[in-house]
Amino acid sequence: MSQRDYIRTEVVVVDAARPEPAIIERAARLLRGGGVVVFPTETVYGLGADVFQPEALERIFAAKGRPYSDPLIAHIADEGALELLATDIPEQARRLASVFWPGPLTLILPRGPRVPYLVTAGLETVAVRMPRHPVSLALIRALGSPIAAPSANRFMHVSPTTAQHALADLAGRVPLILDGGSCEVGVESTVLDLCSETPVILRPGGVSLEALRSVVPDVQPPRYSKVGGTAQAEEKGQWARQAQQSPGQLPTHYAPAVPLLLYDGNVVSMREVMLAESRQRQAQGERVGVLIADEDVAAFQHSGALVHSLGSAANPAQIASSLFNGLRTLEDADVQVILCRNFDDGGMGLAIRDRLLKAAGGRVIEVDNEQIYYP
Numbered sequence: 001m002s003q004r005d006y007i008r009t010e011v012v013v014v015d016a017a018r019p020e021p022a023i024i025e026r027a028a029r030l031l032r033g034g035g036v037v038v039f040p041t042e043t044v045y046g047l048g049a050d051v052f053q054p055e056a057l058e059r060i061f062a063a064k065g066r067p068y069s070d071p072l073i074a075h076i077a078d079e080g081a082l083e084l085l086a087t088d089i090p091e092q093a094r095r096l097a098s099v100f101w102p103g104p105l106t107l108i109l110p111r112g113p114r115v116p117y118l119v120t121a122g123l124e125t126v127a128v129r130m131p132r133h134p135v136s137l138a139l140i141r142a143l144g145s146p147i148a149a150p151s152a153n154r155f156m157h158v159s160p161t162t163a164q165h166a167l168a169d170l171a172g173r174v175p176l177i178l179d180g181g182s183c184e185v186g187v188e189s190t191v192l193d194l195c196s197e198t199p200v201i202l203r204p205g206g207v208s209l210e211a212l213r214s215v216v217p218d219v220q221p222p223r224y225s226k227v228g229g230t231a232q233a234e235e236k237g238q239w240a241r242q243a244q245q246s247p248g249q250l251p252t253h254y255a256p257a258v259p260l261l262l263y264d265g266n267v268v269s270m271r272e273v274m275l276a277e278s279r280q281r282q283a284q285g286e287r288v289g290v291l292i293a294d295e296d297v298a299a300f301q302h303s304g305a306l307v308h309s310l311g312s313a314a315n316p317a318q319i320a321s322s323l324f325n326g327l328r329t330l331e332d333a334d335v336q337v338i339l340c341r342n343f344d345d346g347g348m349g350l351a352i353r354d355r356l357l358k359a360a361g362g363r364v365i366e367v368d369n370e371q372i373y374y375p
């Protein structure tokens with residue numbers, strides 16, 4: 001994008017519960033004219049365009065700096081719109097939709113003939129979701145067409161959960177950001193592939209594996225493959241894992257601008273190992289940030305590190321909703337490294353662990369395999 005393409009970005013506050021019709025109509029007019037608009041969903045902010053206007057879709061990729069190989073999600077406001085986007089819709093999809101839509105579940109279905117290949121990255125499948133945020137629903141209805149929307153961040157950056165996050169990434173690149181406050185869920189939708197032999201989660205998100213299995217018992221969890229580590233890392237009991245390679249599921253997809261070290265294992269040893277690393281780095285003059293839970297704060301209080309708590313570890317939904325804001329806050333705080341603890345994998349925990357793994361470039365430090373020496 002050259003200087004010439006600079007667009008003045010306007011941020012307009014919208015009532016998240018009862019969006020003002022005049023504001024929605026203004027945004028819908030932009031979309032009708034082939035433009036893009038940033039809008040809130042219950043998961044993260046999206047960068048939307050009319051799903052049936054290829055020139056508008058191209059603007060999404062240009063604004064984000066996103067490669068065309070990464071397919072987009074089509075957002076609908078009523079189940080009838082599913083027929084516009086997909087064919088041979090399996091019975092399972094109907095059952096899941098009736099339980100989880102509107103909500104943070106994206107279904108991968110056979111692509112309908114009218115869906116541009118720009119949306120699907122050339123695939124014969126299409127991703128569809130019905131968001132539950134009143135602003136998203138009002139905007140889709142006002143446009144009268146499904147909205148294709150990736151998260152409203154620059155490619156490879158953390159997804160935005162506030163209008164300010166979206167502005168930080170896309171100022172000068174989009175004409176309008178609808179500011180509906182903080183996103184409730186805070187991590188992206190669960191992407192469930194219904195075109196594979198067995199339904200499989202491609203990206204864990206706002207709807208848990210347990211919840212999906214209560215409707216379709218054979219849903220498979222996301223696959224992560226261990227890729228091993230360096231000889232030195234193996235020696236220290238560290239190992240690397242890499243997210244399954246599927247479109248857009250690159251292991252460093254959510255990379256923050258500052259290196260992040262992710263610690264996993266017993267909470268007490270996790271704190272010890274993180275404190276030791278923090279001490280050592282500070283002794284070398286590094287500014288250290290720690291991303292932890294309320295329960296850990298006391299242990300880090302006098303550590304000299306910049307402490308950011310995501311909420312109580314006993315409340316995964318709260319951790320999820322504050323996770324991306326936490327990453328951005330430390331990134332903006334001018335620290336040179338972020339030390340982050342991991343969380344249990346039940347419920348929203350699976351999505352939290354997935355995003356942290358990606359932020360850490362696919363590397364996890366397993367503390368229980370480390371030698372810990374108490375002074």
Ligand code: TXA
Nearest residue numbers: 043045046071072125126127149150151188189247248
């Ligand atoms: O919560 C969300 O899903 C947010 C809000 C805005 O709705 N959107 C979002 O979009 O996270 P994006 O583009 O950042 O992520 C879409 C994910 C990517 O991982 C992409 O690879 C996957 O969905 N995806 C889209 N179409 C697909 C397809 N046909 N097959 C497999 N994966 C697909």
Ligand code: MG
Nearest residue numbers: 150151152159
């Ligand atoms: Mg994204």
